[in-house]
Amino acid sequence: MAPYRRPLACVLIALAVVLVATVLAAFRWGGPDGGLVVLDQVGRHFVALGWLSLAALCGAVLLGVRRPMTRVTVGVPVLALGAPVMCIVSLLAMLDGGQERAESLPAPGRDDRRLVVETGSAMIDPLWFVYVHQGTWPRERRWAVGYFNGDATDNELREAVWTGPDRIRLTTSGGVLHEVTVAPGGRPDRTVSAGW
Structure with missing residues (x-):
């Protein structure tokens, strides 16, 4: 395995965690009742941030897991759970209109x-x-x-x-x-x- 793959996988996992934490912070401290405007603006992009988090997690699995069978065992559930959830969230966000x-x-x-x-x-x-x-x-x-x-x-x-x-x-x-x-x-x- 190339020496850069594991550190890059860790960076991708950290990126996914930061993106999810950002969305959670936006919903916690943003909003219309005394919330911070900057966090409200970030919260409006939660669909894009969710897709980026899912892509980062899938990239981390591909880069960080050595064995192909383990890659499939870990990667398929991440994709099988994440993709449908994000598709539903994306559809609901489109119906909302913004x-x-x-x-x-x-x-x-x-x-x-x-x-x-x-x-x-x-x-x-x-x-x-x-x-x-x-x-x-x-x-x-x-x-x-x-x-x-x-x-x-x-x-x-x-x-x-x-x-x-x-x-x-x-x-x-x-x-x-x-x-x-x-x-x-x-x-x-x-x-x-x-x-x-």
Whole structure:
């Protein structure tokens, strides 16, 4: 066996562990309720990170195991379990549709707070997600302000604006106004939901 194969296999295993730990950290410390924005962005790529982890594990088996029969004994279960799981996860992620940033409005008189509106879809229904981002990168945090499901046109988000450095007004297509107050740390006093 070539002398570089075992150390390279160890590097591939370490890479797989780091990728999985990164995804777990993103789901633990990212998200809409005070989570770190940078980890939320990493968490959105969990499918790609999962496929890379599986490829790294398969490469480690091919490089690190000497005997062909042992290679098959270890490699087939890894691939037989990992590939179907990742295919299902990939399919579910495609059906989810994801979210895209539509607007980012700085708070008046503050450079450390932004109102972010993201759009998405649930099959055919348009969705809007409204967040407050507080702080600067890499410690910028994200707080959920509102969720709007356009299944009924009256629930569509028509406008999301700052009315002050700590006040947000959300308006639906049906004309319903929602006022939300943001605490000094960035947390809104409530999360608005329309059509959910």
